[in-house]
């Protein structure tokens with residue numbers, strides 16, 4: 001049966017994207033619509049959005065008054081299509097200028113901005129008569145939607161709505177003081193400060209918006225099954241483990257999907273030669289194109305690549321070690337990445353300078369969408385040695401492009417890459433190499449097997465490439481999973 005889903009999110013690709021959350025909101029919304037469900041998305045109207053990706057932007061609700069503290073804030077609600085998705089953008093007219101700040105995040109009043117947005121989204125549903133079956137919220141920024149719905153809006157007309165909340169990143173939780181409660185109308189401090197509601201588990205003077213979402217939502221997901229386990233039982237939950245355990249019956253991991261339209265080696269406009277699992281030769285031509293583009297020597301050797309943010313989360317010491325180790329083992333190495341931190345960039349610039357005359361190595365420090373596509377197509381091996389990785393997209397892209405991933409067995413990497421030698425899956429279900437310990441020996445144990453296989457058993461290497469290309473990491477499965485979750489909470 002067809003459902004009506006309202007996404008409430010701080011980001012959606014490509015109009016307002018900071019990271020993977022934005023991709024999920026777009027990809028999942030599209031998949032749900034393909035399956036015949038009605039989807040709408042509520043976002044803030046940011047001044048810094050990519051307006052060129054919005055079609056037909058127009059005012060639909062000029063006067064949405066949102067109760068706020070002792071008064072109310074007038075908002076204008078805009079409507080527009082973003083890549084076919086129906087989006088409502090909320091523009092508050094208040095002196096704080098919540099979303100006109102030239103950036104998406106990083107302001108001192110983050111918890112107030114986002115609590116306002118959460119409240120405004122519900123007020124919009126209430127006043128516009130929209131009654132979705134499920135409201136799907138994303139990360140702590142929209143964490144207050146579920147508490148507000150069930151404590152206030154349920155009694156005002158939104159009595160049948162259900163909430164699914166997805167945690168993309170456990171590190172940020174919206175830990176703040178009581179003014180958020182006063183402003184949003186959650187007036188009984190003692191009640192909300194209780195540890196079984198919004199009270200932070202570690203700081204008795206604070207409330208925790210991410211925790212509030214876990215407590216109040218009808219279902220809570222994170223972005224891979226392995227990360228769901230890690231969040232409960234390891235430090236990767238950043239303190240939310242106990243509350244997730246209390247609510248374990250409504251918590252689970254759903255792997256993110258990959259946008260199979262954007263990442264498709266048969267049609268990718270950024271690569272010179274197209275290919276697929278049945279005819280993989282185009283990939284070898286792309287490898288030569290990659291070498292030409294990066295001035296790498298044309299030789300009989302595998303290309304090992306790293307693509308990603310240069311963030312400590314990604315295991316940067318292992319990235320660097322992998323570079324030297326790959327060269328030592330007779331492979332070529334390509335890196336594409338950047339960091340907002342100058343120190344980290346400078347470190348990789350030093351390595352780049354050191355490697356300046358090496359015809360087997362290229363570091364590209366910066367963000368380059370087009371080059372990323374060519375690297376996924378042209379490389380033989382992609383290395384992802386992350387310390388933690390909630391889901392991870394690069395290994396899924398690599399698989400789709402017939403590039404064999406070498407990954408640390410953590411988070412979504414562990415759910416998507418299955419070791420050629422050690423996995424308990426049947427042979428055709430194995431698609432790469434994994435290692436457990438985040439140290440040099442661990443990385444070498446996997447990378448050496450990958451490079452060795454390329455040189456010594458090219459037929460087996462090719463089989464592994466083709467296996468990877470046959471996996472389905474599109475939104476197909478995750479989409480079905482979310483439909484099941486929505487359906488389940490709707491009938492509870």
Ligand code: ADP
Nearest residue numbers: 020308309336337366367368369372392393394
């Ligand atoms: P995270 O969300 O932690 O950054 P993911 O693996 O989930 O990591 O997603 C990373 C995405 O960003 C991939 O699509 C990858 O290709 C892209 N990406 C990361 N760094 C760069 C870069 N320097 N240039 C181009 N694309 C990049």
